Amino acid sequence: MEMLNSIREETKELHANIEKYNIANKIMDHSIKLEEYKLLLFQNYMAYKAAESEIKKFLPDYSTDKTDRLTQDLENLGITDLNFKLDFICENEAEAIGAAYVVEGSAMGGMLIGKEVKNCKSLSTLPSQFFFNGERSGMAGWNDYLKFMRSRNFSEQEISIATSKAKDTFLLFKEAFNLQLSDC
Template sequence: MMLHKLRSATEQLHRDLEKDNLANKIMDHSINLNEYKLLLTQNYLAYAIVEPFLERYLEYYRADKSDRLKTDLLSMDSPIPKVELWLDFSCNNLTEAIGAAYVVEGSAMGGLMIGKNIPDCNSLENIPPQKFYSGKREDIQGFQNFQKLLRSKEFSEEEKDMAAKKAVETFELFGKAYCLQLQQL
């Protein structure tokens, strides 16, 4: 099963990424406004790089996560970094796009929980309503569509390996984005 292959190939990367992410400060309500803006900027970079490939290869995919992040950043007068100057990433076929989509769509599940905790962060009480970390259930619709896609196809072992490799690469891209500080952008 493709989902099992993706999960097992990225399990440690997923844990490592969650451990050192600024989103933890939302979960424990200790984040400050500048850290939150940095988290949005880091996410914007990663999503803006990956989403065009998902939209190209996945019929159901609508590239809106980077747009929502951009809207949130602009609503707080934060600059939008130039994505094309940043990281090299590509998907060359549907199978690679499935691997990348596993990371992008799966992140919506965590984003739902993060969004529900934003109102409890005192330092974020004056921000406008958020589009990316909105805490709304409809934000996980993409993951549901992704699961339908996986159930509708049979995958060879070679395809499973290719998708898992791209999922790992996508997690690594997100990891690089989460290491950036604003002065580097």
């Protein structure tokens, strides 16, 4: 658990700062507009797509459907031009582990956000959502990640590399949260 503790402690401030300015806060206070929701889905899609494809290169058993679920929601809202790409690279397993911490660790927040979507008047006409659905099943990837982390011992160097890449991954999300739909 030394790896998890290191990543959690070293990214705590960055994580909080990025969350502070995320559109998702408007879901939590029910003030979000439909166009803002579309943008939030798009921003998340771009970040998850960049990170997940790199993680899979070094963690062969890694399985996630976040990008697929975001694609479904975006397509249901008429957004199909998703060719924009953010630059993000993992160069080894330790970096993939750090990136996966951020990607899978987002599940709890996503579940809480999903529970509030249906309470937003401007989103009341949306069909059931695939990404922000509020279901506990969204935590499966995080639980698998924790099992994987508990099954291994990591060197100080691996912990350092993973922690650094977790920070980079939070910065990837920060970059994505500054995108506009017109960037596509």
